[in-house]
Amino acid sequence: MRPRTTLFQVALALTAFTFLVAYGWSPKSRIVLPQDKGPEKVDVADYPQELQDAYKTFRRVCSRCHTLARPINTTMRPDYWARYVGIMVDKSPEPISAQDALQITQFLIYDQQIRKDKDPAALFPPLTEEDLQKLRDQAQGSAPKS
Numbered sequence: 836m837r838p839r840t841t842l843f844q845v846a847l848a849l850t851a852f853t854f855l856v857a858y859g860w861s862p863k864s865r866i867v868l869p870q871d872k873g874p875e876k877v878d879v880a881d882y883p884q885e886l887q888d889a890y891k892t893f894r895r896v897c898s899r900c901h902t903l904a905r906p907i908n909t910t911m912r913p914d915y916w917a918r919y920v921g922i923m924v925d926k927s928p929e930p931i932s933a934q935d936a937l938q939i940t941q942f943l944i945y946d947q948q949i950r951k952d953k954d955p956a957a958l959f960p961p962l963t964e965e966d967l968q969k970l971r972d973q974a975q976g977s978a979p980k981s
């Protein structure tokens with residue numbers, strides 16, 4: 836006999852969910868990084884058609900949890916981009932298809948080489964996990980700086 840979902844179980848699940856939301860559990864970003872304040876668009880008019888399509892996928896998928904300015908103004912080595920997209924795929928509760936991930940990686944690597952590498956000083960290196968944790972602690976409102 837299969838166990839039936841009781842009203843009690845439903846109520847329990849709802850309560851747990853409410854608590855998770857109330858305590859700020861979310862895969863979304865709740866902090867502002869320096870690179871979030873830069874431009875949110877790339878002029879891709881001169882990019883090959885394939886990469887213009889990839890740019891659309893990037894805009895659709897990578898804007899779910901934070902501003903697009905974040906990846907657009909971060910510089911990384913190409914192999915790091917490939918790894919980083921993997922990390923974002925893992926973080927996402929909404930599945931990101933392998934095909935989308937591949938397109939996005941191709942876009943980020945091309946854009947890195949054609950645009951970002953020309954003027955890296957205008958952009959931002961990725962923050963370390965330690966830096967990110969500091970920003971998260973500040974966002975929690977612990978010990979305001981005087």
Ligand code: HEC
Nearest residue numbers: 862863864865896897899900905906909923926927961962
């Ligand atoms: C499920 C939510 C989610 C999605 C989808 C997502 N991100 Fe993120 N991203 C985060 C979180 C969370 C952080 C970590 C910092 C923070 O807590 O805000 C982050 C950080 C970053 C950073 C900053 C890294 C650093 O250390 O400075 C970059 C760049 C980035 N994401 C790029 C992307 C790209 C490219 C995509 C699309 C493939 C993407 N993100 C999709 C949640 C997401």
